[in-house]
Amino acid sequence: MKRAALVTALFVGIGSFVAGAGAGRIPDARAVRACAAAGPYWPTMTLALYGRTAWVACKEQARIIRIALPSARRTAAVPLDGPVIAVAVGLGSVWALDSASTLYRLDGRAARVTKRIQLRAAAPYNIWIGAGAVWVADDQGARVLRISPVTNRVVPHIAVGDGPADMVFAGPRAWVLTHRDNTLFRIDTKTNAAPRLRAVAGADAAAERFAVLGDSLWITGRGVPLLEVDPDTGAIRRSIDIDGTGIDIVAAAGALWIPVRTADVDRTGFPTMTALRRVTAAGTVTTAVTARGRVDVHGLAAANGSIWIADNTSGFLYRLPT
Numbered sequence: 001m002k003r004a005a006l007v008t009a010l011f012v013g014i015g016s017f018v019a020g021a022g023a024g025r026i027p028d029a030r031a032v033r034a035c036a037a038a039g040p041y042w043p044t045m046t047l048a049l050y051g052r053t054a055w056v057a058c059k060e061q062a063r064i065i066r067i068a069l070p071s072a073r074r075t076a077a078v079p080l081d082g083p084v085i086a087v088a089v090g091l092g093s094v095w096a097l098d099s100a101s102t103l104y105r106l107d108g109r110a111a112r113v114t115k116r117i118q119l120r121a122a123a124p125y126n127i128w129i130g131a132g133a134v135w136v137a138d139d140q141g142a143r144v145l146r147i148s149p150v151t152n153r154v155v156p157h158i159a160v161g162d163g164p165a166d167m168v169f170a171g172p173r174a175w176v177l178t179h180r181d182n183t184l185f186r187i188d189t190k191t192n193a194a195p196r197l198r199a200v201a202g203a204d205a206a207a208e209r210f211a212v213l214g215d216s217l218w219i220t221g222r223g224v225p226l227l228e229v230d231p232d233t234g235a236i237r238r239s240i241d242i243d244g245t246g247i248d249i250v251a252a253a254g255a256l257w258i259p260v261r262t263a264d265v266d267r268t269g270f271p272t273m274t275a276l277r278r279v280t281a282a283g284t285v286t287t288a289v290t291a292r293g294r295v296d297v298h299g300l301a302a303a304n305g306s307i308w309i310a311d312n313t314s315g316f317l318y319r320l321p322t
Contacts, residue, residue: 084099123140124137175217226239246260
């Protein structure tokens with residue numbers, strides 16, 4: 001499973017590309033340390049892309065930074081009130097979430113906070129944009145919160161299973177995957193009804209991430225192979241061996257891109273990547289790149305014909321052509 005790829009790394013800081021201590025971690029990469037602020041647990045949505053701009057959440061520094069991708073220069077840093085665990089872009093704003101359950105709305109051009117929204121979630125986790133709304137998981141509250149961009153209020157709380165971990169959207173529907181009871185829910189975004197479809201993994205696993213490609217949902221996570229799932233019923237159509245377990249997953253250029261870890265790392269829960277796999281809808285698995293040192297995946301995104309990986313342990317933003 002080999003596929004040649006040129007990898008370039010962008011400096012998440014001030015200055016042009018310069019080889020640094022992490023340059024050998026991905027073949028042919030150049031990198032500079034910056035925003036090494038993941039903290040003692042591992043945020044998973046520290047990267048958001050919009051056009052030729054990246055926003056990176058620097059958790060332990062309690063700020064988000066804006067990077068102009070063509071020049072690899074940091075153009076703004078916005079301090080927040082507490083450790084910031086997620087960032088997203090959409091609906092005309094930048095959105096950031098802190099561990100104290102505050103959702104920040106920012107003017108992206110001015111790089112300033114315009115609104116603080118108190119969510120009162122037991123354990124806020126990640127941000128998604130879809131169906132004309134902003135969504136945040138309440139990990140310990142077994143629900144997702146839907147926030148109106150018009151009123152900046154939660155409307156409403158939607159009950160799902162234990163530990164909502166990821167959401168995807170297609171048309172008027174959304175799906176929620178829970179990582180403690182490994183269950184798939186489908187939300188009608190017009191009515192907010194959220195029927196349970198079915199469990200997709202056993203009690204010894206944690207289904208954590210998924211994506212839409214073609215007419216299927218594709219699920220991965222700790223102790224979980226790549227699963228192709230029927231979006232209407234939740235039935236597993238097939239299981240694909242990707243030689244590891246997926247940390248995250250994104251669909252781009254007609255394929256799935258999955259950073260994978262070894263079984264030993266999987267048991268620890270660390271997001272340390274062994275390789276990046278490319279999987280077609282037909283189930284063909286190839287390796288886009290293999291890491292030669294520690295690369296932690298705290299953010300994964302696809303844009304501008306590239307896959308982007310944020311490593312907030314070492315402070316690198318990597319770009320891989322699709």
